[in-house]
Amino acid sequence: MSTVEDAEGRTIRRGELSWWGRLQINRNWLALWFMLPAAFFLLLFLAWPLILGVWLSFTDTRLARPGKFIGFENYEWLWDDSVFWLSVFNTLLYTIVASIIKFVIGLYLALLLNRHMPFKAMIRSVVLIPFIVPTVLSAIAFWWIYDSQFSIISWSLKQMGLIERNIDFLGDGNLARASLIFVNIWRGVPFVAITLLAGLQTVSPSLYEAATLDGASAWQRFRYVTYPLLTPIIAVVMTFSVLFTFTDFQLIWAMTRGGPANATHLMATLSYSRGILSGQLGEGAAIATAMIPFLLAAIMISWFGLQRRKWQHGENNE
Amino acid sequence: MASVQISDVRKSFGDVEVLHGVSVPIEDGEFVVLVGPSGCGKSTLLRLLAGLENITSGTISIGGRVVNNVHPKERDIAMVFQNYALYPHMTVAKNMGFSLMLRGASRSEIDARVKKAAGILGLNALLDRYPRQLSGGQRQRVAMGRAIVRDPQVFLFDEPLSNLDAKLRVAMRTEIKELHQRLKTTTVYVTHDQIEAMTMADKIVVMHDGVIEQMGAPLDLYDRPANQFVAGFIGSPAMNFLEGKVSANGSLYVQTSGGDKLPLKNIPQGSNGREVVYGIRPEHFELGEGGLGAEVVVVEPTGSETQIVARIGNQEVIAVFRERQSVKPGDRISLRPRADAVHLFAKDSGKRI
Numbered sequence A: 001m002s003t004v005e006d007a008e009g010r011t012i013r014r015g016e017l018s019w020w021g022r023l024q025i026n027r028n029w030l031a032l033w034f035m036l037p038a039a040f041f042l043l044l045f046l047a048w049p050l051i052l053g054v055w056l057s058f059t060d061t062r063l064a065r066p067g068k069f070i071g072f073e074n075y076e077w078l079w080d081d082s083v084f085w086l087s088v089f090n091t092l093l094y095t096i097v098a099s100i101i102k103f104v105i106g107l108y109l110a111l112l113l114n115r116h117m118p119f120k121a122m123i124r125s126v127v128l129i130p131f132i133v134p135t136v137l138s139a140i141a142f143w144w145i146y147d148s149q150f151s152i153i154s155w156s157l158k159q160m161g162l163i164e165r166n167i168d169f170l171g172d173g174n175l176a177r178a179s180l181i182f183v184n185i186w187r188g189v190p191f192v193a194i195t196l197l198a199g200l201q202t203v204s205p206s207l208y209e210a211a212t213l214d215g216a217s218a219w220q221r222f223r224y225v226t227y228p229l230l231t232p233i234i235a236v237v238m239t240f241s242v243l244f245t246f247t248d249f250q251l252i253w254a255m256t257r258g259g260p261a262n263a264t265h266l267m268a269t270l271s272y273s274r275g276i277l278s279g280q281l282g283e284g285a286a287i288a289t290a291m292i293p294f295l296l297a298a299i300m301i302s303w304f305g306l307q308r309r310k311w312q313h314g315e316n317n318e
Numbered sequence B: 001m002a003s004v005q006i007s008d009v010r011k012s013f014g015d016v017e018v019l020h021g022v023s024v025p026i027e028d029g030e031f032v033v034l035v036g037p038s039g040c041g042k043s044t045l046l047r048l049l050a051g052l053e054n055i056t057s058g059t060i061s062i063g064g065r066v067v068n069n070v071h072p073k074e075r076d077i078a079m080v081f082q083n084y085a086l087y088p089h090m091t092v093a094k095n096m097g098f099s100l101m102l103r104g105a106s107r108s109e110i111d112a113r114v115k116k117a118a119g120i121l122g123l124n125a126l127l128d129r130y131p132r133q134l135s136g137g138q139r140q141r142v143a144m145g146r147a148i149v150r151d152p153q154v155f156l157f158d159e160p161l162s163n164l165d166a167k168l169r170v171a172m173r174t175e176i177k178e179l180h181q182r183l184k185t186t187t188v189y190v191t192h193d194q195i196e197a198m199t200m201a202d203k204i205v206v207m208h209d210g211v212i213e214q215m216g217a218p219l220d221l222y223d224r225p226a227n228q229f230v231a232g233f234i235g236s237p238a239m240n241f242l243e244g245k246v247s248a249n250g251s252l253y254v255q256t257s258g259g260d261k262l263p264l265k266n267i268p269q270g271s272n273g274r275e276v277v278y279g280i281r282p283e284h285f286e287l288g289e290g291g292l293g294a295e296v297v298v299v300e301p302t303g304s305e306t307q308i309v310a311r312i313g314n315q316e317v318i319a320v321f322r323e324r325q326s327v328k329p330g331d332r333i334s335l336r337p338r339a340d341a342v343h344l345f346a347k348d349s350g351k352r353i
Helices: A019-025 A027-056 A073-079 A082-113 A120-132 A135-145 A152-159 A173-200 A205-213 A218-246 A250-255 A267-277 A281-307 B042-050 B092-102 B107-121 B136-149 B166-183 B194-200 B218-223 B228-233
Strands: A003-005 A011-013 B004-013 B016-026 B031-035 B057-062 B077-080 B154-158 B186-191 B203-208 B211-216 B240-246 B253-256 B261-263 B275-280 B285-301 B306-312 B315-321 B332-337 B343-346
Touching: A019 A027, A027 A281, A073 A281, A082 A120, A082 A173, A082 A218, A082 A267, A082 A281, A120 A173, A135 A152, A135 A173, A135 A250, A173 A218, A173 A250, A205 A218, A205 B077, A218 A281, A218 B092, A250 A267, A267 A281, B004 B042, B016 B042, B016 B057, B016 B203, B016 B211, B031 B042, B031 B194, B042 B077, B042 B154, B042 B186, B042 B203, B077 B136, B092 B107, B092 B136, B107 B136, B107 B166, B136 B166, B166 B194, B186 B194, B194 B218, B203 B218, B203 B228, B211 B218, B211 B228, B228 B240, B228 B275, B228 B343, B240 B315, B253 B275, B261 B332, B285 B315, B306 B332
Parallel strands: B031 B186, B031 B203, B077 B154, B154 B186
Antiparallel strands: A003 A011, B004 B016, B004 B057, B203 B211, B240 B253, B240 B275, B253 B261, B275 B343, B285 B306, B285 B332, B306 B315
């Protein structure tokens, strides 16, 4: 009969222990006991509200009036709602364009900041500024920059004689989208750049030296050494970037509130507008719930992207 | 393969000059070891040779071509780094074939050359593994494989064995030497370990504080060290140094401040009465009558030999004997230096007399 040792080192024959006794000394279960409090708070404050939100989307609840279960009616309604589909399109456009540009600029900045240059520490902290300014504050600043009458951009261009009339940045649909994407990029680049910079600094300089001696040009060093070694951190940072961008609310709400003519409504702002402002809580919840599949897809992509890299977690050779 | 000529090379980092005019001629196919304590500039010299740092003044030529302003990748050299610098995301085969791939070699050629190098180093079974899945010794071998595959003019080794355990280090030492005898590629090898230097080198360059203290064949350095630094650096355990004064009247001894008379075979010209440092290697002591009175401090038997740390007057010396000695700490013994194996150094300059 097999034996185990308990916490005090006494040898106990397995057969003598009740299942409860075994659970008490089993290390895996011990870990579970320790995790329970954290799990409880996560379930209470994250999972439960999420479940409530999803439930809400299956009811016709309105502000100050409890609703009843109506099945998929909200979703059917949204299916035929062109504004909803416009917001989906806007969200995807906003997320994809902003994320790609944030990645490219962020990576470029990170590579730049990783070099030896004068005032390195100062430049690095300057790069962080857009990130530390409160979103609403920078949104208001840009609101002024984009203002139809007082825009500094319009003013400058007029002074230079390049245009005759003010540009109505936030008044035209496509222009408004582009303007908002620009602000989102401005805000998001520091996060990407600093995180990638942290990743770059973990790459041993001797790898670059080895590659140089192996005959690699600067581009080849990036292509064959830097980039592959950076992929794990790129996956993480881009997942976060996509999630944050996809669920963005503050910027849009502070600057356009979804206008003009719903041209800049994202799913998050539309959900708020329908659910809270119009009081259609059930419908708002349905729009918010509709974001979940997209977010899950984004997480899955990076998850499986991470899984593939065998070289990182090495010992066993599959 | 090629000869290498390092002529009056200086290197400064900012205001600090770390190499003060270093010249080393290296013949085609020679195995040269740069050795010295940390901070002596040996690694810097290697990096200058590789082109990873720029030379402040002087010239380096490889195969007759001055390479001061030649990009590292055009110098046709391969380097093995202390931490191996294997690409963690590439398999062993990819690591070894990387330089060929960059050069645009065909896949079959890369395959063949990687296989050949892997065969030399016994890496055939590991070609599909990632560096993470290898032991220290295997990584070391892959790093060498990466150098061999390129068939370069010169191999550079930067303390390649210092991350290995003692036993593996000895094994790899032999392996590298064998490899050199087989490939006959000019090799420059940096280490702080004088045993590595002694066992592997055709020519040792002893460096200290950015200058070359002495250059020569291992046994020449051992037998005729040019100064007190080289004498103390080469050989293990290190040479004993006793300060004293050569007798003024032509008698063959050096007198210490404690009154001991250290025997000499002859007195170098014009050294009568001179202040000197008397150098004697631990293995050149004999036990027996008529020697220096000493008190045993520590006895260290290693099996093959016995090391005795003893005190003569107020100075400690180490003596090594091939035979087993039955002495205990506190015993009084009589140590007799072999007069024909004595090295004398000037007390002020440290130079050999």
